[in-house]
Amino acid sequence: MQVTTYWLEHAWLDTHVEPGVAVSVTDGRITEVRTGAEAPPQGAVPLRGLTIPGLANAHSHAFHRALRSTVQVGSGTFWTWREVMYQVASRLTPETYFSLARAVYAEMALAGITAVGEFHYVHHAPGGGAYADPNAMGEALIAAAADAGIRITLLDTAYLSSAIKNKHSGQAPNQHQLRFSDGTAEAWAERASALKDSDHARIGAAIHSVRAVPAGQLSTVAEWAASRNAPLHVHLSEQTAENDACRAAHGCTPTRLLADHGVLGPRTTGVHNTHLTDMDIALLGGTNTGTCMCPTTERDLADGIGPAAALQRAGSPLSLGSDSHAVIDLLEEARAMELDERLRTRTRGHWTAAALLRAATADGHAALGWDGAGSIEAGALADFATVALDSVRTAGPLPRLGAETAVFAATAADVRHTVVAGRQVVRDGSHVLVPDVASALSEAIAALRS
Incomplete structure (x- = not known):
């Protein structure tokens, strides 16, 4: 030795x-x-x-790195930004994604990041033939992390619909989202089961959002993760439009819907958790569901400032992510979480530097399933x-x-x-x-x- x-x-x-x-x-x-x-x-x-x-980047979409600066031209909202994002996603192949992700993960290593949670939903490489492997895109990300020398938790993401249609179903994926979808949660689970852990990689699960996975299929994803003791992440209440659509169809908030279908719990992390009610905060904290804050992206997309301090007081562990990679800097994410809270409350000192470093390190690794890091x-x-x-x-x-x-x-x-x-x-x-x-x-x- x-x-x-x-x-x-x-x-x-x-x-x-x-x-x-x-x-x-x-x-x-x-x-x-x-x-x-x-x-x-x-x-x-x-x-x-x-x-x-080592810093843990608990929420990443590697291909969003290609949007840097491009999306800073003009004005708009999250929804107009999303249209530009779709254009980049449509051009990804296993080869181009490997090259981009390898460079992005190397940029993370230069920033002190030793593990990344890749919230991966660009599945099903175009063209068939040499890309017949339905996990070719995910395997490209795992290989890219190995080449860059960092750990990865591939959060393979169920993305089945474009929006909430009614209580029982979602609207069909649009033309940009077709390759994201496996059709059903059962088909997603079958494909994801072919992915395997390795020394530098862990396989986790993600529910893209309540708008992208119909309510009746949420439990399938949650049970898949539970059977493997794997981390489960979900975009949660990032946009008020998501909350409004959920209330209209289900008569409750997205947090309540996730709770009712067995999604919440200590292995689960809600990403953003921006527009929450007091009851939502209590549900997340009471189940020890984690919260991943991505301040540089949340402010870049004009999403809003989430109630991070209240969530932590309620019992929700905090982690940090660079998400869309407006910048890749976990120290900035930690600083921004405190400074955003200062702006919101007009008081200082919500977290000590030590507490912010724990969110960027130990609690981030825990959210990604890397025990002992x-x-x-x-x-x-x-x-x-x-x-x-x-x-x-x-x-x-x-x-x-x-x-x-x-x-x-x-x-x-x-x-x-x-x-x-x-x-x-x-x-x-x-x-x-x-x-x-x-x-x-x-x-x-x-x-x-x-």
Whole structure:
């Protein structure tokens, strides 16, 4: 067994910053954490700055990265943005998606992200023939994460209808959504069952939304996830139009509908959870259903500010995601959740820096089904990231305020090192496996436009 030792100049150990920490790694896990190491032990790899557990991006649509800047022209709403998104989705093949996702996941690694939850609904590659495998698109994402050196939870998504039609059924998918659909939840489950876990990949499930999965088929998806003890995610009350349609058809909110069909629970995460009633908040908290906030996307799409603080007080664990990748920066997502709440309430200090880092690390990994990740302690997965404390953004504060510096001043550009399963994926700000990430992104996006 090969043992690798990393010397952390400063380490965030859940509650405080500790100087001089030696971490031993064997077979991808931390085997020893030794404090009081004033200098790097012989043979140790020094990581200078503040080392934190690897960041977990709990909600991603990798292909949305191709929309960056393009969708900033003009005005509109979520629904007009969606039409542009459909155009990009229509051009994806397993090859083009692999190239784009590989570059996007490499960009995540550069930002200190060691695990991603990919909310995957662009199924059924076009053309048949060589793409006869109905999981070719999902397998491309799993391979892309491996090439970029990060972990992935593929949240294979049931997407069966375009809107709520009535209490018993949904409207047929439109022309853009046809490839998203398996027809029925049973057919979705059969296809998803062919996907397998691996060392770097976990298979989870997702319900796109109550508008995309008719009420009578929600339990099929929930039971599939429960039988595998897999994470289950769902877009929830992102738009008021969704709430209005649900009330008109079912006489209740989307949260109540999900509760009635067995979807809520500690393995489930509601994404956005923006437009909720007090009863919705109580239902989510009382069932320990998680909440994934995506502040940079929620403000980019003019969705609104969700009641994150109230949800956490009620018992809903918080995680964070970059969603549409307006930016890929989990430190910004953590900061934005606090600052958005300050704007909404006109008071400060809803979360400590430590609490925000836990949402971005341990609680995010838990939402993705990666047990034993998100902490720097013996037995944990050896996934961590180092944030510079001497950049123009982070220089000045005392190292003991490293958590506050990371959350409220640093950006993804300040990440110097990223380690996944004990292997250094980012070294001195450069990706080891994808040497020129910017070129890879440009080429992949250009291929989709041609």
